[in-house]
Amino acid sequence: MSMQVFGLPVSRGVAIGRAVLVASSRVDVAHYFVEPEQVREEIQRLCAARELVCAELESLKDEVEGDTPAELVALLDVHVMLLNDEVQAAATCQWIEERHYNAEWAVAAQLDALTRQFDEMEDEYLRERKSDVEQVAERLLRALDRADRACMPPIMRRGVASTQGDEAPLVLVANDISPADMMQFKGSVFRGFVTEVGGRTSHTAIVARSLDIPAVVGAREASRLVRQDDWVIIDGDAGLVIVDPSPMVLEEYRFRQRQGQLERDRLERLRGRPAVTMDGHRVELLANIELPGDTSAALAAGAEGVGLFRSEFLFMNRSGELPDEQEQYEAYRAAVQSMRGLPVTIRTIDIGADKPLDRMSAHDHTLNPALGLRAIRWSLADPDMFEGQLRAILRAAVHGPVRLLVPMISHPSEIRATLDAVERARGKLVAEGTPHGVVTLGAMIEVPAAALMLPRFLRHFDFVSIGTNDLIQYTLAIDRADEAVAHLYDPWHPAVLALIANTIRMAQAAGKGVSVCGEMAGDPDFTAVLLSFGLRSFSMHPTQLPRIKQRILRTDLAALDGLADRVLAADDPKQASLPAVRPAIIPVPQAA
Template identity: 70%
Template sequence: MSIQMFGLPVSRGVAIGRAVLVDSSRVDVAHYFVEPERTGAEIDRLRHARNTVAEELGTLKRDLPAEAPTELAALLDVHLMLLHDPMITEALRQWIEVRHYNAEWAVTAQTEVLVRQFDEMDDAYLRERKADIEQVAERLLRALSREGGGLPQVTQPGDFGGEDPLVLVANDIAPADMLQFKGSVFTGFVTDVGGRTSHTAIVARSMDIPAVVGAREASRLVRQDDWLIIDGDTGAVLINPSPIVLEEYRFRQRQSELERARLHRLRHTPAVTLDGAPVELLANIEMPGDAPAALEAGAVGVGLFRTEFLFMNRGGALPDEDEQFEAYRAAVEAMKGLPVTIRTVDIGADKPLDRMSLTELRHEHALNPALGLRAIRWSLAEPAMFRQQLRAILRASAYGKVRVLVPMVAHRREVQAIVEALERAKQHLREAAVPFNDVELGAMVEVPAAAMVMPMLLQHFDFVSLGTNDLIQYTLAIDRADESVAHLYDPWHPAVLKLIADVISAANAAGKHVSVCGEMAGDTAFTELLIGMGLRSLSMHPSQMAAVKQRVLRIDSQRVGRLVPSVLQSPDPASAWQQAIAVPARSALN
C-alpha cells in the first residue's frame, strides 16, 4: 500500500531507494537506586563510559577524510566539548551521589533538564541544538549498556541483499554518524525529528544530499526494504509508490541532476540583472572553515560571520583575544582579499554561555528572554569581553578587508558606547604597535525601533544589515518558540515589508551600503521583491547562492521596482506580488 507523509524539506533534490531503518535514538534505560556505598563505583562506571565515547569521537575525527565537509569536524568538537562540560558532569555526579540514581538514570534525568531549557530558548537555531545533547546522551547510554550504536556499517549495496540504491530512515541522525554518508551508498535520508537549522539539515545541505526532517512517524510507518521517494524540494516522503509515480519521480530526479549541474556553472558568473544592475551575493558562515565553501559557491565576500559559535560549548571558558584573532584571521585569509563582515557576539538571555546558568538569567524580572540582556546589550554589560573581541577583529583586519557588524542596535546611547569602545580598542593597539587597518562599522536592523530611526543610525554607521528573522519576530510580537502562534510568523506581512522597504530606501538615499542577511535573502520567493525595493546585496547560506543568482540574472530591476509601491499598499502583499510578476512571465513564454 502506498503511503504519503510530509516533513520539512532541508536539502533539495529527489532520492529514490530501498529503506534502511536505524533503530530509534531512544535507548531503553533501567531505573534503579544504588546503595550509598556503591555511588563511587557508579560514578566510576559513568566516567569509564564517558572516556569510551570520547575515544570513539576522537577516532572519528582523526579518520575524517580530507574531502569531508568542515562542518563535520566542528560538530564532533561540539559533542566532545559537551561530553566534558564541567557543568554537565557535575550535575550527573549529583544525581548519583544525592539521589542515588544509577548512571543510566542520571544521564536521562539530566538530559531531560537540559532539553527543557533548550525548548524554552527563543532562537530557533539554538533551540534545535538540543539534538546535540540528546545524541551525546544516547552514546553514553549505549556505552553504559554495552550496546552497539550508530548507523549500520554499509559500504556496498550487497550488504542489504541487492544492487538497489538505499535511503536512510531514522528518528534522528547524529553528526558523528553522518560521517558514513560520504563513502556509503545512502542517497538521501528522512528523520522523524529536526528542523531547517538542525545539524542534520546543515550537514545534508553541505553534502548536497536530498533530505526531509521532522516527518514525525517516518521510522514507525516505513518498513525495512520499502521503496521510498524523498522529495527534498517539497518535503514529501512516499512509501511504496505506484510504478507510474516512481517513474515520474525518476524523471524529476534526472531533471534535477541536470539543473544542479547547470546552476553549478553559474557560480563564477557575475550576478547582474537584465538591465545591468550588479547584485552582491555574500555568504553567511559560522566558523572559519566555512569560508572555502563560500568561495566555491561563488560568494563575493562574507556578509555575516556569526562569532557566537566560538564562544559556546566551551565549559565556561571564553576564547581569549589571541584565540579569537586566529579564528578571524583564518576566515579573512581564506576569503583571499574579499570582504568579511564579522558580527560581534550575539549571545545572552535565551543564548547563555556555559558559565551562565539559564536559571540565573531567567529570574523573575526576565520573563521574556527575547526582550532581555542579549546581543549588544550583553556585550556592553561585559566591557572586558567586548574590548577583547573588538581588538581581535581589528588585528585580523591587517590581513584583509574586514567590516564590524553589531547586532540588535536600537538606542542612541548604545551607538555612542559602541563607537567609543571601537576607538578605545584602536588606541590600545596603536599604543602596543599592533598593526590593523581601517574597518567599516555596521549595525544590524533587527527591531522596529532601529528601522524607524535610520537617519540617526546612518550618521554613525557605515552600513546596515537587515536581520529579517528577528525583525519579523519583533514586529509581529511572535514568539517563534511558541508553536501555538508560530503560524503567525509571516515575512509577507505588510508591516514587515514596509519596514524593510523603508530601511533600504533610507540607506540608499544616504549613500550607505545595505544588505539582508536573514532567511529572506536566500529565499528565491523574495528575490525580485527585494531587488525591486532597491536592495543590491544579499547574504545567505552558500548552498542557496546558485538558485538566487539564477533568479537575479532574470530580473529587470527597473520593471520590478515599478511594481513595489502598489504591492506595499496591498492588504495581501504575497498575492498582489504574484499577480504583478506573473503577467510578464506568462507573456515571455508565448
C-alpha cells in the first residue's frame, strides 16, 4: 500500500530506488557491502559467531546453580532454539547472498524484519517474545564484534557498483547518519537518503547538499514505515518520501528525474567559461574538498583552486588512530600537485561539535559541544598534534601554492598562539634542513567576535574566509544540529548579513583577500546579494559551482547598484533582494 512520509527538504532533486534500512540497535552495527567473492567468507563469519554464542549459552546452562529458577534455564533454551532455527538462519544468510550485506548488517536487517512481525501479532504474550529475539541478535552482534573488531570497516565501502543482481538503484533509510559516514556516499551505490532526525542546517544535511544527493531529514517513523527492499521515491524539493508508489506516480517522478539531468547537462556546458559578469567583472570560483581525491571533481567543475580543504576528514573513521605527519604530508602534497599550480587552501583540523573524532567517547562531549573544545581551541590544546599538521602543510607547500586557514579563531591570545605555533614548526624544519615552502596565512571569520575585531585580525593575516555556517549559528545563538531550534537558523537575518557585508568591506579596504566558503557561497539565492556586498571570491562544493557560475554570467553588476543598502536596511532582507535580481538570457555554447 502506497504511503507518504513527510520530513524536511535539505537537498534538492529526486531519487528513486529500493530501500536499504540501517536498523537501530543497542549494539553498534557496522554497515558495509562485501564483494561477491567475499560472500562465502562472510557467511562463514556468521556461522562461526552463531556457534560461539550457542557454546556460551550452553556453558551458562551448565554453570547455573540448583536453586536457579527453572524459568531462567527455559529462557536460555529458547535463545539456543532461536539461534538454531534453520529458517531464520537461512533468511539471514540470504541478506548476504543477495544484497551483499556484511554479517552484522544481515543480522540487524533480519532482526528488523522479525520485530515487525512480532509487533503485528494480536496475542500480547507472543508480542512480548520480541525481546528474546532482540537479545539473541545482540549476543550475535557482540560475538561478531569480538571476532572481527580489528578489521571492522566504516559504514559503507566505496567502489561497489551495485548490491543486487537486477542493478536496482538503492536509497538509504536510517535514524541518522554521521557527517563522516556521509562522506562515504561519494561514488557509492546510494542515490539518496532519508533520516528520522536532523534539521536543514545540520552538518549532515549540508554535506548532502554539497554532494548533490537528494535527501529528506526529520522524517519521523521512516524506519518503522519503510520496509527493506520497498520501492521509495525521495522528493528532495518537497521533503516528501513516497513508499511503494503507484505506477503513475513512479513514472511522473522518473520524468522529473530526466528533466533534472537535462538541466545538469546544460550547466555542464559552462564548465570551460570564466565566471565573468555581463559588464565584465571577473569572479573567482573555488572548490571545497574533503579528501585529496576530490581535486579531480574540482578541476572537472572548472574550479580556479581549492578554497577549503577540510583536513579533519583525514582524521575520521580511523578507530582513534590519528594520521601522523608523513601521512598528512602525502595527502596534502597529492592535493597540491593534482591542482596543477592552482592555489590550495588547507584548513587546520576543525574537530568537535557535530564532527567528533572516533576516539572521542560520549563522555568527552560537553553539554554544548558547539561552544566547547573544537577547531583551533582543540589544536592549541594538543600542541604535538598541531605541530605535526603544520609541518605537513609547510612541507606540502614546496609542491605548489598553499594557503593555511585557521578555523574558529576569536581571541587575540589565539592569534598569538597560532602564529607562534607556525613559526616553531617552520623553525624546526629549517633546523632539520627539511624542504618546506612559504604559505599565506588566513583566518576563518565564523565567530561574531572575529568579525567585530577584524581590523586587528587583518594586521596578522594575509586573507580571511567567511564560514557562514558557523557564523550564523553563533550570531543567532542557535545550535544548528539541534532540531528544537533549527527553524530559527536564518542566513537572511539582518545581523548575519551586516557582519558579512562589513567583513567584506573592511578586508577589501585593507587590501586583504576575502572569500566566503560557507554554504551561502553555493546557494544561488545569495549570489547577487554577496556580489552587491563586493564579494569576488566564492568557494563551494564542486557540484554547486556550475549553477553559481550560471547566475554570475547572467548578472549585470550595474543592475545591483543599491541592492546592498536595501538589503541591509530591510526588516525582511530576503524580500528586499528579489527586485534587484534581473535574469538575462546568455548564449550557451553547444556541446562539441
